[in-house]
Amino acid sequence: MNILMTGMSAVLCIAMLGAALLAIRVKGDDSLPLSILAAGLVSLFASVLFLILAAPDVAMTEAAIGSGLTTFLFFFLLARIRGTAQTVDKNDGSALDGRDYD
Amino acid sequence: MDALLPILGGLLLVGGAAFLLLGGLGLVRMPDLFNRIQAGTKATTLGTLLTLSGVACLQPAWGLKLLLIGLFILYTNPLSSQVLARAAHRAGTEKSSKTMVDRLAEDTGEK
Amino acid sequence: MIEFLVYVAAALTGVAFLLALYRFLKGPSAADRVVAFDALTIISITAIVLTALVEGRGIYLDVALVYALLSFLGVIVIARYMERGL
Numbered sequence: 173m174n175i176l177m178t179g180m181s182a183v184l185c186i187a188m189l190g191a192a193l194l195a196i197r198v199k200g201d202d203s204l205p206l207s208i209l210a211a212g213l214v215s216l217f218a219s220v221l222f223l224i225l226a227a228p229d230v231a232m233t234e235a236a237i238g239s240g241l242t243t244f245l246f247f248f249l250l251a252r253i254r255g256t257a258q259t260v261d262k263n264d265g266s267a268l269d270g271r272d273y274d
Numbered sequence: 275m276d277a278l279l280p281i282l283g284g285l286l287l288v289g290g291a292a293f294l295l296l297g298g299l300g301l302v303r304m305p306d307l308f309n310r311i312q313a314g315t316k317a318t319t320l321g322t323l324l325t326l327s328g329v330a331c332l333q334p335a336w337g338l339k340l341l342l343i344g345l346f347i348l349y350t351n352p353l354s355s356q357v358l359a360r361a362a363h364r365a366g367t368e369k370s371s372k373t374m375v376d377r378l379a380e381d382t383g384e385k
Numbered sequence: 386m387i388e389f390l391v392y393v394a395a396a397l398t399g400v401a402f403l404l405a406l407y408r409f410l411k412g413p414s415a416a417d418r419v420v421a422f423d424a425l426t427i428i429s430i431t432a433i434v435l436t437a438l439v440e441g442r443g444i445y446l447d448v449a450l451v452y453a454l455l456s457f458l459g460v461i462v463i464a465r466y467m468e469r470g471l
Contacts, residue, residue, distance in 0.1 A: 176395055176439055180432065183399050187406050194410055202415050205466065209422055212459065213409070220429055223436060223448055231448050240455040247466050284390030287435075291397035294428055298404030301424055307416050314405070314424040321401075325394070325431050329438050332387070339446045340434075343453055347427070350457035354423065357461055361468040362416040 177224050184224070188217045204250060212243035283331030290324030293317050306370035307362055315355040322347055395435050402428050419463050426456035 195210035215238030222231040300313025326344045330337045363378055405428060409421035430449050437445035 174439075176392060177436070179399065180395070180436070183402060187402070190406060190410050205463070206415055206418060209418060209463065213422060213425065216426065216429060219448070219452075220432060220436075223433060223445060226440070228442075228444050228448055232451050235448060235451050235455060240458065243459055244462050247462050251466055280387050284387045284394075287394040288390050288397070290431070291394035291401070294401040294431060295397045295404075297424060298401035298408075298428070301408045301421060302404050307414065307420070310408070310417060311420050314408075314420050318401075318424050318427040322427055322431050325434060328394075329434050332438060333443070336437075336443050336446060339443070339450070343430070343434075343446065343449055346450070346453045346457075347430070350453065351423075351427065354457050354460040354464070355420075357464045358416065358419060358423070361464040364468055365416070367414065367416060 181221060181224055184217050184221050188214055188221070191217065205247070208243060208246040208250070211246075212239050215239045215242070279331050279334075283328045286324050286328030286331060290321045290326075290328060293321030293324060295321075297321060305372065307367050308359060308369065308373075311355055311359050311362075315351060319347060319351045391435070391438065395432075395439075398428060398431055398435065402432070416467065419460065419467075422463075423456065423460050426452065426459075430456075 191210045191213040195207045195214065198206045198210065200206075215234055219231045219234040219239060222228075222234055294317070297314055297317030300317060301310055304310045304313050323344050326340045326347075330340045360378075369376070402425065405421050405424040409418050409425060412418040412421055430452050433445060433449040433452065437443065437449075
């Protein structure tokens with residue numbers, strides 16, 4: 173492990189900390205998709221870190237499952253939940269939590 | 275020729291990394307979303323392709339796999355950026371005050 | 386000489402990575418963060434290829450290939466979600 177790999181590991185660790193803090197601290201209208209995006213970014217950085225630590229098989233699994241499948245599944249379920257709230261809104265005229273679902 | 279190829283590869287690596295740096299700089303400095311999309315996608319695509327060709331010059335045995343990665347990025351990255359820009363345009367992202375022309379809004383008959 | 390050029394390229398890539406990360410953490414809207422996510426994935430592919438070059442192991446390039454596929458699918462899914470909820 174030379175100086176280049178050490179520097180890349182340090183930058184990746186700082187980036188993972190920043191993305192994880194963003195995932196739990198983000199506020200606003202669409203904070204839930206942004207949290208999913210930041211969590212996907214954390215596992216993306218973790219995958220590069222596994223690669224630097226000389227484990228390419230673990231890195232490939234982490235990239236496929238953690239960064240790809242989990243993000244896709246979370247977005248799919250979020251869209252399904254939002255669709256349910258829309259249906260309720262259409263039936264009795266009021267949204268579940270009072271927000272305006274477009 | 276054999277002595278020239280690694281030097282060419284190193285220069286291609288530095289050039290590609292410089293384009294990546296310019297893309298990151300544009301991502302920070304550009305005023306609105308659509309300018310950021312074009313800076314953050316075109317420049318990084320060119321930078322990655324230059325870096326891949328530089329590595330292919332340094333390690334000629336990896337050429338086929340690097341060509342596959344390069345072709346994949348070349349086909350998918352403009353497509354994803356176009357889909358993202360269209361989604362942001364439909365969601366009504368505000369444009370910078372310097373934007374004069376909006377052909378997509380003219381074509382779809384908005385405004 | 387060649388090693389020095391590789392190190393310069395890695396340093397420039399690291400600076401580009403930090404700039405895109407700043408846009409991801411700061412980004413005013415959600416779409417800005419998606420653009421920064423895309424750029425970060427592309428820069429990570431370059432970092433993986435540079436790691437393979439420095440370590441001299443061609444098997445690392447498979448991870449870059451998986452990455453190129455997954456970043457495309459991820460951005461498409463997010464854009465569809467933003468457009469009309471998948």
